[in-house]
Amino acid sequence: MKRPEPAARALDNAQRFTRADRAASALATRISEIITYGARARGRASLLVPGGRTPIPLFDALCGLDVPWQQVYVGLTDERRVPPEDRQSNARLIREHLLRDRAAAAHFPLLYHDAVGDRAVEAACGAALGLLPRPFDAVVVGMGDDGHIASLFPGDAALARGLDPATEAPCVLTRAADPPYERLSLTLATLLSSRWVALLINGSAKWAALETAIERQDAQASPVYALLNQRQVAVNVFYAP
Numbered sequence: 001m002k003r004p005e006p007a008a009r010a011l012d013n014a015q016r017f018t019r020a021d022r023a024a025s026a027l028a029t030r031i032s033e034i035i036t037y038g039a040r041a042r043g044r045a046s047l048l049v050p051g052g053r054t055p056i057p058l059f060d061a062l063c064g065l066d067v068p069w070q071q072v073y074v075g076l077t078d079e080r081r082v083p084p085e086d087r088q089s090n091a092r093l094i095r096e097h098l099l100r101d102r103a104a105a106a107h108f109p110l111l112y113h114d115a116v117g118d119r120a121v122e123a124a125c126g127a128a129l130g131l132l133p134r135p136f137d138a139v140v141v142g143m144g145d146d147g148h149i150a151s152l153f154p155g156d157a158a159l160a161r162g163l164d165p166a167t168e169a170p171c172v173l174t175r176a177a178d179p180p181y182e183r184l185s186l187t188l189a190t191l192l193s194s195r196w197v198a199l200l201i202n203g204s205a206k207w208a209a210l211e212t213a214i215e216r217q218d219a220q221a222s223p224v225y226a227l228l229n230q231r232q233v234a235v236n237v238f239y240a241p
């Protein structure tokens with residue numbers, strides 16, 4: 001089967017590094033340039049980042065860089081439905097690894113809210129996101145070995161809503177199998193409302209999952225395919241084995 005554009009282009013143009021810390025450092029430098037430019041040009045800049053283990057070296061590299069952080073609004077691509085002090089919280093991860101050193105001056109609206117009812121939780125997520133300048137200056141997306149992006153999981157009941165390019169919903173509630181938490185995920189349409197997008201992946205298993213996604217051409221089976229195979233904004237893949 002012919003590899004579809006623009007997904008194939010994203011893979012062909014991937015920036016490959018020999019080590020994860022080198023990929024993290026190059027991505028941190030690029031992000032610092034983008035958000036510094038955005039803050040100077042428009043007064044405020046926004047940066048969305050994923051949770052998980054992969055971006056930790058990126059956060060460690062980025063937090064000490066010379067950026068007008070007090071003009072930067074940091075947000076998450078997704079969150080677990082747990083309070084920010086919980087060990088599973090992505091907000092806690094961001095506070096521990098990114099919002100320190102120079103980056104401690106950045107703004108960080110929380111996606112999680114202890115609202116009652118699923119729609120209220122989604123609405124609170126959307127309201128928090130509304131505090132970030134749009135289009136976002138830079139969005140970094142992570143990916144699981146199963147091809148999930150943000151918290152948009154294959155087989156999840158909310159996946160179609162999360163991938164719908166026409167949705168006006170900024171956030172959807174989803175459910176992960178492992179660990180079994182309810183999640184809050186930005187919809188793909190929201191993730192793509194950005195001036196610049198990167199996909200950060202480490203490890204040969206994730207690269208193989210990316211290639212499988214492009215071969216299968218099925219976003220329901222591999223949500224990352226929907227991220228790669230769109231023409232709204234180019235996806236810059238940063239990869240280290």
Ligand SMILES: O=C1O[C@H](COP(=O)(O)O)[C@@H](O)[C@H](O)[C@H]1O
Pocket residue numbers: 050051052053054055077078079090141142143144145149150151
């Ligand atoms: O649960 C999550 O998983 C993915 C991938 O995490 P990693 O540990 O394999 O890097 C991440 O992109 C997502 O934001 C996070 O909530």
